[in-house]
Amino acid sequence: MKNSLKAKDIMTTDVKVVKKDATIADVAKMLIHDKIGGLPVVDDDNRVIGIISETDILKKEKYVEPPLAINLLQGIILLDDMKRLEKDLKNIAAYKVEDMMTTKIVKVNEEDSFDDVANIMIKKSINRVPVVDENDVIKGIICRYDIIRALYDDKNE
Structure with a gap:
């Protein structure tokens, strides 16, 4: 029954993680x-210290300025250097995760109830939440997919 499910019952345990450097x-x-x-x-002790998402990367990408250009007689004339654009993109790729x-993230404990986890994710509009033990060491992750699977997968009945 879903009322008795805990975070540890629905989390994905094969979690891909990354270090801040x-x-x-x-x-x-x-x-x-x-x-x-x-x-x-995660830090060197596998404690969760943040999340890096595609949104974080896209926010940084939006500051890249495309080269100035004009359209003249169906041809594009660059008014700026394409090398600058290439350099900007390389600089972003070299940024460190940190x-x-x-860093202000929501984490749940592996013993938290399914209802609590689902409500936190809905209220805070978050896509994924790390599941940690009492020492903040990562044990798993719960994504929206995991919530839907727990709600509608017959195996959880």
């Missing part, structure tokens, strides 16, 4: 390869 290029590759939207950031991660 990883580059954004490394994170982007992990997100693409694993088809996920974000990763918990420069872009979200």
Whole structure:
């Protein structure tokens, strides 16, 4: 019955994590390869210290200025250097996770009830929540998919 489910019953335990000194290029590759939207950031003791998500990366990307150009007789004339754009993109890829991660995050304990976890995610409009033990060590992660699966998967009845 769903009322008796706990965070540890619905979480994904094979959690991909990243350290704060990883580059954004490394994170982007992990997100693409694993088809996920974000990763918990952990310290050397596997304690959760933040989250880095595709949204964090996109927020930084929006500050890249495209080169100025004009359209003249159906041709594009660049008024600015494409090398600058390339340099801006390389700089963003070299950023460290700690420069872009979200540090004010919501975490839940592995013993928290399913209802509490679902309500937190809905009220705070968050897509994923790390599941930790009493020492803040990561034990799993719960995404919206896990909530839906717990609600509608017959195996949880």
